[in-house]
Amino acid sequence: MAYQRTPYVESKRAEARERLVMAALSLLAQGGWRHVQMSAVAEAAGLSTGAVYLHFPSKTQLLAQAYRAQAGAELRVVTEIADQTAPAAERLAAAVRAFAQRAMSNRRLAYAMVLEPTEAEIEEERLHFHQQFIEQFRRILQSGQDAGEFELADPQVAAACIFGAITESLMGPLVLAARAGGSDPDARPLIENVLAFCFHGLRSPGATRDEAPRVAPGPRRRRK
Amino acid sequence: MAYQRTPYVESKRAEARERLVMAALSLLAQGGWRHVQMSAVAEAAGLSTGAVYLHFPSKTQLLAQAYRAQAGAELRVVTEIADQTAPAAERLAAAVRAFAQRAMSNRRLAYAMVLEPTEAEIEEERLHFHQQFIEQFRRILQSGQDAGEFELADPQVAAACIFGAITESLMGPLVLAARAGGSDPDARPLIENVLAFCFHGLRSPGATRDEAPRVAPGPRRRRK
Amino acid sequence: MAYQRTPYVESKRAEARERLVMAALSLLAQGGWRHVQMSAVAEAAGLSTGAVYLHFPSKTQLLAQAYRAQAGAELRVVTEIADQTAPAAERLAAAVRAFAQRAMSNRRLAYAMVLEPTEAEIEEERLHFHQQFIEQFRRILQSGQDAGEFELADPQVAAACIFGAITESLMGPLVLAARAGGSDPDARPLIENVLAFCFHGLRSPGATRDEAPRVAPGPRRRRK
Amino acid sequence: MAYQRTPYVESKRAEARERLVMAALSLLAQGGWRHVQMSAVAEAAGLSTGAVYLHFPSKTQLLAQAYRAQAGAELRVVTEIADQTAPAAERLAAAVRAFAQRAMSNRRLAYAMVLEPTEAEIEEERLHFHQQFIEQFRRILQSGQDAGEFELADPQVAAACIFGAITESLMGPLVLAARAGGSDPDARPLIENVLAFCFHGLRSPGATRDEAPRVAPGPRRRRK
DNA sequence: CATGAATGAGAATTCATTCAT
DNA sequence: TATGAATGAATTCTCATTCAT
Numbered sequence: 001m002a003y004q005r006t007p008y009v010e011s012k013r014a015e016a017r018e019r020l021v022m023a024a025l026s027l028l029a030q031g032g033w034r035h036v037q038m039s040a041v042a043e044a045a046g047l048s049t050g051a052v053y054l055h056f057p058s059k060t061q062l063l064a065q066a067y068r069a070q071a072g073a074e075l076r077v078v079t080e081i082a083d084q085t086a087p088a089a090e091r092l093a094a095a096v097r098a099f100a101q102r103a104m105s106n107r108r109l110a111y112a113m114v115l116e117p118t119e120a121e122i123e124e125e126r127l128h129f130h131q132q133f134i135e136q137f138r139r140i141l142q143s144g145q146d147a148g149e150f151e152l153a154d155p156q157v158a159a160a161c162i163f164g165a166i167t168e169s170l171m172g173p174l175v176l177a178a179r180a181g182g183s184d185p186d187a188r189p190l191i192e193n194v195l196a197f198c199f200h201g202l203r204s205p206g207a208t209r210d211e212a213p214r215v216a217p218g219p220r221r222r223r224k
Numbered sequence: 225m226a227y228q229r230t231p232y233v234e235s236k237r238a239e240a241r242e243r244l245v246m247a248a249l250s251l252l253a254q255g256g257w258r259h260v261q262m263s264a265v266a267e268a269a270g271l272s273t274g275a276v277y278l279h280f281p282s283k284t285q286l287l288a289q290a291y292r293a294q295a296g297a298e299l300r301v302v303t304e305i306a307d308q309t310a311p312a313a314e315r316l317a318a319a320v321r322a323f324a325q326r327a328m329s330n331r332r333l334a335y336a337m338v339l340e341p342t343e344a345e346i347e348e349e350r351l352h353f354h355q356q357f358i359e360q361f362r363r364i365l366q367s368g369q370d371a372g373e374f375e376l377a378d379p380q381v382a383a384a385c386i387f388g389a390i391t392e393s394l395m396g397p398l399v400l401a402a403r404a405g406g407s408d409p410d411a412r413p414l415i416e417n418v419l420a421f422c423f424h425g426l427r428s429p430g431a432t433r434d435e436a437p438r439v440a441p442g443p444r445r446r447r448k
Numbered sequence: 449m450a451y452q453r454t455p456y457v458e459s460k461r462a463e464a465r466e467r468l469v470m471a472a473l474s475l476l477a478q479g480g481w482r483h484v485q486m487s488a489v490a491e492a493a494g495l496s497t498g499a500v501y502l503h504f505p506s507k508t509q510l511l512a513q514a515y516r517a518q519a520g521a522e523l524r525v526v527t528e529i530a531d532q533t534a535p536a537a538e539r540l541a542a543a544v545r546a547f548a549q550r551a552m553s554n555r556r557l558a559y560a561m562v563l564e565p566t567e568a569e570i571e572e573e574r575l576h577f578h579q580q581f582i583e584q585f586r587r588i589l590q591s592g593q594d595a596g597e598f599e600l601a602d603p604q605v606a607a608a609c610i611f612g613a614i615t616e617s618l619m620g621p622l623v624l625a626a627r628a629g630g631s632d633p634d635a636r637p638l639i640e641n642v643l644a645f646c647f648h649g650l651r652s653p654g655a656t657r658d659e660a661p662r663v664a665p666g667p668r669r670r671r672k
Numbered sequence: 673m674a675y676q677r678t679p680y681v682e683s684k685r686a687e688a689r690e691r692l693v694m695a696a697l698s699l700l701a702q703g704g705w706r707h708v709q710m711s712a713v714a715e716a717a718g719l720s721t722g723a724v725y726l727h728f729p730s731k732t733q734l735l736a737q738a739y740r741a742q743a744g745a746e747l748r749v750v751t752e753i754a755d756q757t758a759p760a761a762e763r764l765a766a767a768v769r770a771f772a773q774r775a776m777s778n779r780r781l782a783y784a785m786v787l788e789p790t791e792a793e794i795e796e797e798r799l800h801f802h803q804q805f806i807e808q809f810r811r812i813l814q815s816g817q818d819a820g821e822f823e824l825a826d827p828q829v830a831a832a833c834i835f836g837a838i839t840e841s842l843m844g845p846l847v848l849a850a851r852a853g854g855s856d857p858d859a860r861p862l863i864e865n866v867l868a869f870c871f872h873g874l875r876s877p878g879a880t881r882d883e884a885p886r887v888a889p890g891p892r893r894r895r896k
Numbered sequence: 897c898a899t900g901a902a903t904g905a906g907a908a909t910t911c912a913t914t915c916a917t
Numbered sequence: 918t919a920t921g922a923a924t925g926a927a928t929t930c931t932c933a934t935t936c937a938t
Binding site for chain 4 (some may be wrong): 927928929930931932
């Protein structure tokens with residue numbers, strides 16, 4: 001407090017922090033939380049081990065920050081979609097697709113973020129992250145309910161179900177594909193299938209629900 | 225090493241193995257994977273540290289075996305339900321309730337089993353466990369599809385969605401409740417809500433689906 | 449480097465040095481030697497970490513200087529008393545009281561100065577400090593001896609004994625009181641007791657030492 | 673608890689603990705507390721670093737134990753003397769001589785024990801150690817007081833004064849001699865001088881205390 | 897077979913000191 | 918001169934695994 005920080009210095013500090021967070025995420029994407037060791041992060045960020053502690057008081061804090069940064073970016077995308085004015089069904093479909101596709105584009109990272117915790121503090125972040133995601137889905141569902149689009153006993157539970165359905169549906173194939181040495185399989189059919197499940201549930205054939213929401217991107221044919 | 229093992233010795237061996245697996249699970253249930261240390265397992269099983277290695281070549285192998293044992297028990301319950309001859313909707317509801325209630329009765333363990341992995345090898349088991357579960361749900365859905373009960377684009381995906389919906393819906397509240405210091409909240413309403421979502425999806429009010437399966441507990445009528 | 453230093457610059461330098469020394473002492477008084485870290489000293493002095501090294505070649509040098517500064521101040525008080533012309537017994541009592549009371553008024557610092565060393569180099573200073581103190585006591589005793597007031601085998605040893613008696617007597621209660629959460633206990637009775645011991649030693653009741661110096665505070669009468 | 677420990681194993685454990693404590697004291701005697709590093713202790717004890725933690729939960733605990741062990745040995749000597757039935761003056765003289773000579777025979781260690789603390793927990797031990805020592809001196813003085821040998825305002829303070837007088841008188845010359853490269857100077861005259869001070873205080877020549885206790889070694893007459 | 901003390905390769909964290917700017 | 922980010926060696930503690938008894 002005795003020194004003024006020039007904007008230049010500020011930006012250098014901020015940039016180092018940023019580099020450290022990116023390095024941590026990069027290592028996380030490569031080998032999961034176990035792979036994120038302070039010395040490795042420092043090296044990946046082009047710093048010495050000790051320097052990490054100039055920016056984060058502990059490993060836990062760094063990891064939490066990395067988690068927040070990544071989760072925040074994902075969340076922003078979904079939140080923006082939830083904020084739009086389109087019909088709830090369309091927004092939901094768009095949100096699911098966005099979330100799923102982003103997850104598929106960096107599978108290892110998504111996996112670590114969604115399923116693989118390490119410490120209590122990170123677990124805290126994970127829980128928070130899930131809840132915020134579910135909250136966005138809930139907002140969509142609620143507005144759909146209010147607009148008469150949906151009829152749901154509990155939008156909160158439905159939102160959690162949707163989130164769980166996405167992650168579980170994607171993560172299994174994801175890991176298997178990654179293990180297979182894997183060229184990127186096309187996740188889109190999978191995503192559409194998940195959406196179909198979410199919209200229709202376990203539809204019985206006799207049900208004459210004449211108009212299912214148009215959830216597929218682009219010109220979509222209707223189920224006859 | 226050329227000696228034959230007498231059945232007595234065999235059974236002693238088998239019993240020690242069993243004790244070690246139970247000890248590992250007990251520690252897992254108490255404090256998560258981090259809590260499962262070889263010396264602690266040995267002590268809990270009434271063996272010396274070194275003796276563990278007479279039964280398992282490594283910690284990883286022991287953990288994998290423990291995971292398999294626990295997952296197998298859970299799986300058996302669900303598989304038995306799937307094997308019954310009742311209508312698919314009823315079997316599905318019963319399977320979901322059984323899985324969910326068992327998970328709720330030992331939250332810490334369920335959490336560790338479903339979400340909290342440690343090493344790549346255990347992760348393998350976790351994946352396998354999920355897939356086997358999903359497979360049982362798929363079998364139910366498939367038989368329902370074959371019997372004309374359901375109309376599903378992809379029973380595999382639907383099964384994964386159901387599994388994900390359950391775990392995500394339960395685990396969040398589970399952890400929060402545990403943190404709150406937690407008297408056991410009643411999970412049943414939650415489970416029924418999840419079932420409702422799975423059966424109806426995002427039902428639109430105008431849909432004239434005349435008879436959805438009654439999924440609530442109590443006397444259940446059959447679809448006519 | 450061949451430039452002459454202007455007086456102005458000199459004084460700025462001197463002032464910065466002074467501020468650093470005071471900062472070090474302040475931290476020492478707050479948390480002992482462990483608390484005195486270079487970055488903390490720099491911040492407390494309103495300088496950058498690097499700047500400290502423009503004034504002191506190493507931490508050790510800074511600490512030594514800080515020690516000297518503080519010890520010097522204490523020493524000056526005692527020396528002035530020793531220089532007076534009053535009878536030795538009175539001067540001794542006054543010196544002991546002054547030293548003890550100053551120590552009690554800043555216990556943490558006194559403790560660090562008297563008992564809690566860190567490195568060999570500081571230890572050097574501590575030793576020197578003790579010796580200088582003892583030297584002042586010795587001077588008093590010697591003059592008393594010369595004036596026929598005392599009869600001592602070795603004034604040097606007696607001076608060391610007095611110094612040791614004071615510090616040991618005060619430091620124990622001091623620490624205990626500090627730990628108790630401590631309102632300032634009145635140290636004066638303790639000091640007077642120490643003085644009594646120093647003057648009388650282990651007095652045997654039968655000894656007909658007619659006039660011991662009146663060492664208690666309040667109006668003091670002359671030695672006859 | 674699942675295993676019986678055979679006496680043999682017990683003694684091995686105990687022996688390793690003992691070796692570690694001795695190693696710590698040895699390092700302490702060589703270079704002070706700073707010199708006592710876990711890896712160095714382990715090596716000196718012929719163990720690996722990790723093994724230390726089989727016997728002591730932390731460095732602090734090991735150091736505390738080492739302190740207690742050494743202090744206890746010293747204390748025992750003094751306590752035994754205090755327990756005897758000789759006149760108090762003789763016991764006091766004997767206790768002072770014993771304590772001082774033992775300290776002189778291992779100066780570096782004595783110094784570390786008496787003056788050089790490191791952590792709060794060790795400081796605790798040091799304080800306790802001093803107090804126990806002072807307590808023994810106090811017991812002697814009290815019994816002397818009760819027997820009419822001494823007349824003291826506060827035996828507790830006098831005991832602390834004696835302890836302080838010894839340590840301060842010895843430690844200074846001790847360190848200086850050690851620094852000088854140090855052949856062992858004869859500490860006995862110093863000790864006798866300290867004793868003289870303790871017994872006579874700042875004796876005034878006119879005092880006709882006809883019989884001071886003969887504190888010098890050699891044939892000692894009893895007080896009549 | 898059983899024991900449990902011992903191993904030793906890490907991992908996180910600290911802080912005096914340096915040096916590019 | 919002054920800055921403060923960066924260095925990196927040092928130190929404590931962990932725990933799966935081994936091996937002499």
